[in-house]
Amino acid sequence: MPRILAFSGSIRRDSWNRRLVRLAADACRAAGAETTLIDLADYPLPLYNGDDEARDGLPDNALRLKALFKAHDALLIASPEYNGSVPPLLKNTLDWVSREWQGESGLLPYRNKVAAMLAASPGQYGGMRMLPHLRQILNTLGVLVLPGQFSLAHAASGFDEENGALKAPARLHELVLQLVKTADALAEE
Numbered sequence: 001m002p003r004i005l006a007f008s009g010s011i012r013r014d015s016w017n018r019r020l021v022r023l024a025a026d027a028c029r030a031a032g033a034e035t036t037l038i039d040l041a042d043y044p045l046p047l048y049n050g051d052d053e054a055r056d057g058l059p060d061n062a063l064r065l066k067a068l069f070k071a072h073d074a075l076l077i078a079s080p081e082y083n084g085s086v087p088p089l090l091k092n093t094l095d096w097v098s099r100e101w102q103g104e105s106g107l108l109p110y111r112n113k114v115a116a117m118l119a120a121s122p123g124q125y126g127g128m129r130m131l132p133h134l135r136q137i138l139n140t141l142g143v144l145v146l147p148g149q150f151s152l153a154h155a156a157s158g159f160d161e162e163n164g165a166l167k168a169p170a171r172l173h174e175l176v177l178q179l180v181k182t183a184d185a186l187a188e189e
Contacts, residue, residue, distance in 0.1 A: 009079030009090030069109035126153030
C-alpha cells in the first residue's frame, strides 16, 4: 500500500485548494493508499535565510516536515497561483525540506518520490500558470511528477455547496488513481 503525503500550498481557512486536497486525499484512500493529509499552518517556518540556518540550524518544523516527506512514497500537492507562479508558503516549505542536515543530503526527502499536482483558482486559468513552475521545482529536487495534472478554473462554481464535493470529479479521480498506481509500482522496486 503506497503512502501519500497530501497538502495544500495555501493556509487560508476557506481556500479552494485546501478543499481540493481534502477531496483528493479521500480519493487516494478510496484507491487503496495510506494517505496523510497535513495542513502547513501546523508547521510554521520562517522565510528561508542562509544566515539564520548557519546560526540556528534547521527549525523544528522543517525537521518534522523532512521526516514526513521521507516516510511517504508520494506527494499530492494542491496549490493556488500567486502572480502566475508558486505561492511563497509552498516554495518556502519545499526549500526548507531540501536543506542538508547533519551530513544528510537535502534531496533525500524527495528521492524516489512521485507527485501529482492540483490547482484551483477563482479565475479562468485555474492555476495553470503556476503548475509548470511547481513542476520545475519538483523535478529539480528529483521528484517524478506525473504528466497529468488537475486544474479547476472558476472554483467558486466547481464545488457542490450542499456536500462540498466536486461537481465534475472524474479527472481528479483519474489523476489520483494514476498517482496511487505509480507510487505503488515505484515502492515495489
